[in-house]
Amino acid sequence: RKEVEQDPGPFNVPEGATVAFNCTYSNSASQSFFWYRQDCRKEPKLLMSVYSSGNEDGRFTAQLNRASQYISLLIRDSKLSDSATYLCVVNPGISGGYNKLIFGAGTRLAVHP
């Protein structure tokens, strides 16, 4: 089983649609969670951290379910500029204080007019 699994998509949605991405992770001891966005031929950029209580940033809502080892990202009122690959990222909290971010393969979103 992969450490972080995502539906690769692509998700093709019209402008204004609501779209949800899901992600599961294998290490129950994982400590922190993120969603990154990567545009074509660009570097990954932090979109938002994901907290146990859930968090919202404008049109974006992220949720974490530790019991199910499941992370989600909801995008409301999709814009053309939201077209990108969304990467689910997990920090498994390796012992010794040194951590490394584990990236999912990404879910591609294409928003069309």
Add this chain to the structure above:
Amino acid sequence: DTAVSQTPKYLVTQMGNDKSIKCEQNLGHDTMYWYKQDSKKFLKIMFSYNNKELIINETVPNRFSPKSPDKAHLNLHINSLELGDSAVYFCASSQDARGRDGYTFGSGTRLTVV
């Protein structure tokens, strides 16, 4: 601009050559990383340095040798390049080795081995 910057952006070279990629961050971060993104777009960690000390060394061929002269710089030297080394190499940094606030990435070096 505060950032993670890496050079060169593009690198095309022949098999068997030796090449280096440089990375610098002016964010005041303690920890730096090298990630490789292959043709399937999968990002995998290669190395991590914390205050010039190697702390993570994944299963990477020993043709790859990182070097950190100070905590703001992390370079990657690759010997005897092979076709399979073609990928995008991203440098990243984080506040500390716990990485709780995520990483900031450089814009990547696209390496093509012919």
